Amino acid sequence: MLVVPALAGLALLLLPMAGLAWRAPWGRLPGLLTADHVLTALRLSLTTATLATVLALIMGIPVAWMLARDNVRGRGVLRGLVTVPLVLPPVVGGIALLVAFGRRGVVGGWLEQTFGINVPFTTVAVIMAQTFVAMPFLIIAVEGALRGADSRYDQIAASLGASPWTTFRRVTLPSVAPSVVAGAILCWARALGEFGATITFAGSLPGTTRTLPLEAYAAIGAGDTDTALVLSVIMVAVCVTVLVALRDRWVRAL
Amino acid sequence: MTGVRTAIVVLAGVVVALLGWSWLGGGDDGSDDATGGDVSADDDGRxxxxxxxxxxxxxxxxxxxxxxxxxxxxxxxxxxxxxxxxxxxxxxxxxxxxxxxxxxxxxxxxxxxxxxxxxxxxxxxxxxNTPALVVPAGNPGGVAGLSDLEREDLRVAVCEPHVPCGAAAERLTTLAGVEPVPDTLATDVKEALALVTLGEVDVALVFHTDAVSAGEAVEVVPVEEAESVVNDxxxxxxxxxxxxxxxxxxxxxxxxxxxxxxxxxxxxxxx
CATH class of the missing domain: 3.40.190.10 (Periplasmic binding protein-like II)
Known part of the structure; x- marks a missing residue:
């Protein structure tokens, strides 16, 4: 009874990827992989996704730490809010970023008038869009680990005279390091795949804002199916690698 | 547990309300059908x-x-x-x-x-249709003509070269000897237009009809060569x-x- 829907489900999940592998222009792969526009997009994607992950680590770990503490008021509401980007359609995130940081946006208008800084349609906008969408993955992973960690170690460190910052850095953080790594890898993979928020908030210009997924979208629009397929194969390969790297931590960290 | 149950009930209520609303919104067509009842819609061969x-x-x-x-x-x-x-x-x-x-x-x-x-x-x-150079109302970038597409200090949107408005833009700028420095390549003409109406770019090349449809939100900067770039x-x-x-x-x-x-x-x- 259960076999038929199970097979249908597996077919739905696996056939598209099999199709990619089947249709991919393997013969032209070396040429396409070294094509200028593909390399440009790849370089931009790797750089921005990595910077977004660094930003997520710098800001996300403290957020996770705050959410894991019991004495922060409105913690439940706050946790709900920071996880909104997990389920929000990314294009809505892009529109939200545009009305906040756009030229006529609340923050964007002030930034432009005061400092002459323009965010949308720059590489910075790509990184912001990616951080917006990907950081919750890191926050959730780290918060879960912090909550599960034994707080007695922190108390002992504090009782031995360690300052809160030293305790956090030398005791708390190392104890949740595996989850931080797992969260960071997930966050990086999500940032690498970001499309909707990026194209809405950062636009699409080769070398500046056109990341791998945007390049694939532009290629399919231009009728260049081979390039689109090659880019898709690259992204599938990256995702599979990430999941393999995480296979032991997957269940435990999340 | 009751918290979860309440949340599910609330969520289901919201979904049902939205569903009903979206179907009622489509009810406009239904009333059209009713008024069109006099027309013999069931004639054979129509x-x-x-x-x-x-x-x-x-x-x-x-x-x-x-x-x-x-x-x-x-x-x-x-x-x-x-x-x-x-x-x-x-x-x-x-x-x-x-x-x-x-x-x-x-x-x-x-x-x-x-x-x-x-x-x-x-x-x-x-x-x-013919191409049109559009700027946000009030022309904040002080755009005077096609050559302003080359200005680095302006935010410029042009369509992707493979979509019609991008192809038209390319023909127009080639004809006028201008090399645009775009800040983004829009996936279609309405996206380019939206960036102008939002004021996020200073100037964009769209079609004449898009400029018309945007009304007072945009201004058209006349371009002499535009008339010779006709898109069928x-x-x-x-x-x-x-x-x-x-x-x-x-x-x-x-x-x-x-x-x-x-x-x-x-x-x-x-x-």
Whole structure:
């Protein structure tokens, strides 16, 4: 009874990827992989996704730490809010970023008038869009680990005279390091795949804002199916690698 | 536990409310059906059924209006419209999308569909458009002409070169000897226009009709060479149309009296 829907489900999940592998222009792969526009997009994607992950680590770990503490008021509401980007359609995130940081946006208008800084349609906008969408993955992973960690170690460190910052850095953080790594890898993979928020908030210009997924979208629009397929194969390969790297931590960290 | 249950009940309530609202919103068509009851819709041989039309982004306003007017005179034909960049619409058709009528914003994109042999007969040119240089109301960037597209200090949007508005932009700038320095390549003309109406870019190249549709939100900066860059809009019934008679009726509305009037009002040149 259960076999038929199970097979249908597996077919739905696996056939598209099999199709990619089947249709991919393997013969032209070396040429396409070294094509200028593909390399440009790849370089931009790797750089921005990595910077977004660094930003997520710098800001996300403290957020996770705050959410894991019991004495922060409105913690439940706050946790709900920071996880909104997990389920929000990314294009809505892009529109939200545009009305906040756009030229006529609340923050964007002030930034432009005061400092002459323009965010949308720059590489910075790509990184912001990616951080917006990907950081919750890191926050959730780290918060879960912090909550599960034994707080007695922190108390002992504090009782031995360690300052809160030293305790956090030398005791708390190392104890949740595996989850931080797992969260960071997930966050990086999500940032690498970001499309909707990026194209809405950062636009699409080769070398500046056109990341791998945007390049694939532009290629399919231009009728260049081979390039689109090659880019898709690259992204599938990256995702599979990430999941393999995480296979032991997957269940435990999340 | 009660918290979770309450949340689920609230969520279900919201979903049901939205569902009801979205169906009631579609009830406008239902009332049209009621008024159209006097028309003998069930005459044998009259074109009827659902016609799916893929049309270029720049046709958004005019095709919506044509379809509304056609729905009033032919309530037995239901028209489903979908707009997007012509190049992508053709890709969708070639990939087997269930489409009856295709209208693109230039001949090059339609030629791709014709070459693939998916058209039923020849495409008919029903309108023409010219490029337009648009700026947000008040012209904050002080744009005076096409050569301002080269200014690094301005935020410039142009369409992707493979979509019609991008191809037209390329022809225009080549003709004028201008090399634009875009900050973003929009995926279709409406996206480029939206960036101007939002004030996120200082200047963009769109079609004349898009400038008309945006009304007072944008200003048009006259460009002498624009008149010599004419884009023809072809429309065709597809070979695999499920309702060929109804599809042809839609094409006739576009090329006929209703279409000519609506398209002219929208700023198109009509043959």
């Amino acid at each position: 074109p009827a059924g659902t016609v799916t039309v893929l049309a270029a982004a720049s046709l958004t306003e005019s095709f919506t209006q044509i379809s509304d007017e056609l729905a009033r005179s032919h309530p037995e034909i239901e028209i489903v419209l979908s707009f997007g960049p012509s190049s992508q619409l053709v890709e969708q058709v070639l990939a087997g999308a269930p489409v009856d009528v295709l209208a693109t914003a230039d001949m090059a994109t339609m030629a791709k569909a014709a070459d693939a042999g998916v058209l039923d007969g020849e495409a008919t040119v029903f309108a023409a 809009y072809p429309v065709a019934v597809l070979e695999r149309a499920r309702q060929p008679a109804a599809a042809r009726a839609v094409v006739e509305a576009v090329t006929g009296e209703i279409g000519r009037r609506v398209l002219t009002e929208s700023g198109f040149l009509v043959p």
